[in-house]
Amino acid sequence: MELSTCNLPAIEDPYLRVQIPKFLVWILASIIPDTESDYKMVVTYGEPLQHSSPLVLSITWEECLQKCWNDTTCVLIHDTTPTCDYYSFQGISTVRKLTSGSRVGFRLLKRDESCLTELTEPILQDGTVWSDILKMADTWINNIYVPYSITLANNVWTIQMSSKEFSCIAPAMPVRRANKIIWCMVTQTSGSLMNMTQAQDHSRAQFQQTLAGPANEEEATFLRNSALNFVNDPPPWFLSFGCTAYGFWVDGTRKAICMPQGYNASVCTGTNQFDYTDTNAQPPYLEWLAGQPDGMTSSSKADCVYFIARNQDASGIDDMPCPFNNFTNLGLCMIGYYSGRIMGPDTAN
Numbered sequence: 001m002e003l004s005t006c007n008l009p010a011i012e013d014p015y016l017r018v019q020i021p022k023f024l025v026w027i028l029a030s031i032i033p034d035t036e037s038d039y040k041m042v043v044t045y046g047e048p049l050q051h052s053s054p055l056v057l058s059i060t061w062e063e064c065l066q067k068c069w070n071d072t073t074c075v076l077i078h079d080t081t082p083t084c085d086y087y088s089f090q091g092i093s094t095v096r097k098l099t100s101g102s103r104v105g106f107r108l109l110k111r112d113e114s115c116l117t118e119l120t121e122p123i124l125q126d127g128t129v130w131s132d133i134l135k136m137a138d139t140w141i142n143n144i145y146v147p148y149s150i151t152l153a154n155n156v157w158t159i160q161m162s163s164k165e166f167s168c169i170a171p172a173m174p175v176r177r178a179n180k181i182i183w184c185m186v187t188q189t190s191g192s193l194m195n196m197t198q199a200q201d202h203s204r205a206q207f208q209q210t211l212a213g214p215a216n217e218e219e220a221t222f223l224r225n226s227a228l229n230f231v232n233d234p235p236p237w238f239l240s241f242g243c244t245a246y247g248f249w250v251d252g253t254r255k256a257i258c259m260p261q262g263y264n265a266s267v268c269t270g271t272n273q274f275d276y277t278d279t280n281a282q283p284p285y286l287e288w289l290a291g292q293p294d295g296m297t298s299s300s301k302a303d304c305v306y307f308i309a310r311n312q313d314a315s316g317i318d319d320m321p322c323p324f325n326n327f328t329n330l331g332l333c334m335i336g337y338y339s340g341r342i343m344g345p346d347t348a349n
Helices: 059-072 196-207 217-232
Strands: 011-013 018-020 024-029 038-048 055-057 072-081 083-088 094-097 101-110 127-135 142-152 156-161 167-170 172-175 181-189 245-254 304-310 317-321 333-346
Touching: 011 083, 038 059, 038 072, 055 059, 059 072, 059 083, 059 101, 072 127, 101 127, 142 172, 156 333, 167 172, 167 181, 167 333, 172 217, 181 217, 196 245, 196 333, 217 245, 217 304, 217 333, 304 333
Parallel strands: 245 333
Antiparallel strands: 024 038, 038 094, 038 101, 055 083, 072 083, 072 101, 094 156, 127 142, 142 156, 142 167, 172 181, 181 333, 245 304, 304 317
């Protein structure tokens, strides 16, 4: 994915002798942990003050912006053309705000959908803004979300990491859900096939929570990708089942008024056919397979909701009889479920 820019007017810069934007915003869609936000690169005049030795990259400024934008641990970059100084978390603590000359780029959360200006971008005004880093398990063993603040006062930005980290044992990922509560969400397996009741029991034992549903499109994408990981790289014990598709139970049981006998077609449509206990997903964001759910109009007793992951056919949400732990006709094994553990209130505003 390439950076896309908001079109803001350029200004004459006497130091660089060229027309350059004083303030640019690049937007990056994000999912975890800020499922309601995007990231952006804010470019303005400034220079690092207190910092450790940066990573010096022999790349262009545009390439450096792209790299930082894609890096979940990047905090700030400094234009030292023909090189770029690159600062990850805990690598820099203060930055001087300038009116010309040296350029810096902050990687920040984007809390709104519109392009801002010099007068409305919060980080260019006195006060505090929040962003975050995500330390990934391939380097840090766990997936760790760390909020941090950037405070501008007396033309100096002070970067302060939060004392509270949110660490999730991989493959669980930190997710901000309702009321800004951080959860560790995961598609969980137990090493054996399970019906819906067994999945609920396992979820309560592991996480002290009932089954979860994806709260929004980003969380639905996380569920999809993590479920497909099991298809693309199955553990050895999966192969012993001889299945070509894997199912993961999610929150949802059919309403009593939406059973095949005498259902109300005007009320019982799509996702509305089911009751949901996950208070963070009311209603959940369910990407149904074509023609699904179909349990209301058949005698299958497909009264529970699950995600089917497979390579040869479409993956997505379907309904399934709650007592089933496999479905031979589909080559399907029910191996897990979607759930998570509460970590606590987000410390970022």
